[in-house]
Amino acid sequence: MTINVKTTSRSSGYASKIMLPLACLGLSTAAQALELDVGDSEVSIYGFAQLDAAYTDGPDMYAASGFTPFFDIRPRDVEGSDGDFDMGAYTSRIGLLSATPTKNGPIRVVIEGDFHENGGPGFRLRHAYGEWNGILAGQTWTNFSGFVGLTKTIDFTGPVGRPNPGRLAQIRYTLNGFSAALEDPDGFSVGEGILSGTSGVNQSRVPNFTLRYTQSVDAFTYEFGGLGREVGYEVSNEDDYAFGWGINASASYRFGTGIKLRGAVAHGDGIGGYLFFNPGGAGYVKADGKVETIKATSATTGISIPAGTGAFNLSYAMVQADMDDTAELNPAPPNIYGYDRYDSVFLNYIWSPIEPISYGIEVGHHRAEQPSGESNDITRLQGMVRYTF
Template sequence: MFNKKQLLIATGLLAMASTSHATYTVKINDTDSISFGGYLQADVRYVDGNVNSYLGDFWIGNAVEGDVSSVKFSAASSRLNTKYVHGDITGFVEMDFYTGTGNQVLTNSVSPRLRHAFIKYKNWTVGQTWSTFMNTSALAESADFGGPLVASAFVRQTQVRYTHGNFQVAIENPESYGGDSSQDSMPDVVGKYTFSGDWGNVAVSAVARQLNTLGGESESALGYGISGRIKTVGNDDLRFAFHGGNTGRYVGAAASTDLVGEEVEDATSIMVSYRHFWTETLRSNFFYGNTETDESDRDRSHWGINIFKSVTKELSYGVEFGNYEVADMDIESDYAQLSIKYVL
């Protein structure tokens, strides 16, 4: 005979099989539940030019020169997640499949990669997730994963975060990128305040760090940012981000390092994206991002334009064209990408 808990789980699994919601929830009792989510995505990407520093389905800020003219089919961006709720306690874990290059001769196997693994209890969040420095709602919608990461705050790491209303403060994993990370003994301190309303949101954030050079010196670093998503006409929105100071590894996906020799890097990053709905099921995005650094004299930019069609609430496809330029090395590459996504 089924007991009460088994019956609730069986009922929840049956609902999962028939529901069309993006996240499937199994309600165990009045306080406990398990949710499953994620998406399956297939991408076809063509890259042509002399910048060869892209990882699978997206560009990073670190530039590698080399002629490239290639097409790649991939499903590595697919991801799966699970959320566990027990009263005031929430646990969340998510993985994708970007680890390894796979065997393209026979099986194209790739390995799971941990994205998020954290615990939430009332005002506290502990574990690996997006850095408090980020405003994820400001990221551009793109086929190329993350869009102009070259100018966006983009870091996942382990942290301890306290949230009070619109204010968040955290201590996060330190890493002296370009220096001696083995001597990192002080956590990064991050604070953010988010203004929000029916109009959208704007977040102001700052990060303070102690960096350790290869020469054995300790240097203080302070980075700041303002980012947001503003509703405009109809369902359209404008997304933007401006970051400055010693943002280092927190912005640009390796477009700048924390340290250059014995000096702390100073960078300026600008990102803007506009999303326009042609119809309820057809939308386009245009985005541009640029990062410039002082010590290393880097100048990296990425722009793209796309169009997405929602076949159903869960199924969509889109195509994107764009360009990634490394002005400081006088190289660039164009790309085209087709993506098909099924949201679970």
């Protein structure tokens, strides 16, 4: 076996395809990568080192974890700390991708991780999958939604109020912009599960089924997604299940001046964590032991305006769950203050003085509301430095 080592640009080819979601959510990823020829396979090692720093005018909220601080927003009548500053490098990332030619098409493999386990610094698997002739198997972004309608943020988790492009174990088939997948029904940790006063566990007997179609017409790109799933629980000798569903639509348009508009909407009943930071769960258990699914709706919109060596990005996002019938549950909904709606506004400037280096500054304003209409908000100032290889 022969191993040849060289450096090459990731600005084209399969590596560019893999790194595109990083560019959509944050910063430039075009840089020199370490590339090895291992037998017939072309292997690239990529990643970045990143420092995050943030000040939040409320309770402890760690920049290293990157979580949008909705769980830390207190109602106005609850006392707490007045502010917190934090720095961390846990979003730094390393990955490996390979392409091996065969007479029936290339086999592509991606393995990627960061140091964000439980907010850091434990190593966490992000992607681990293989792909051949349109068949993908492993863990990667859910097939329910992509990145078409998302505006760049420095906040690691990005805007709420969007179809969640989180990473799930799955098997997927893709052909001409259309894809279908069977996905892990228990893969999301936020906005998921059954709300119940019992000690039962969430349970699904079948995988989630997702569909997606993505297409571009000149400067216009659009995407549609659908979800079908089972929502259920089991405790002692008691269990029950219900059907959940979700739909989403996203679009973006780039003007000749470089200005780009984006937007996405989603809705579902029992959709759970497929809506990012859904303040409710997928469903709850009624007094008679039956599962009732929870409706939720989300929306996000944004604009990117080129300026100098970077761009200004302004975006708004919201997500709301129908929690009217869950007020008497014990424990309460999966946030300590029983919120049913979150709103966010982000304004940032992200720029690259030279290709492998990116800087960013951002202000984010976040609001949480209870079913009664009581609300409070929090503001976060954040900065970032990224060195890409």
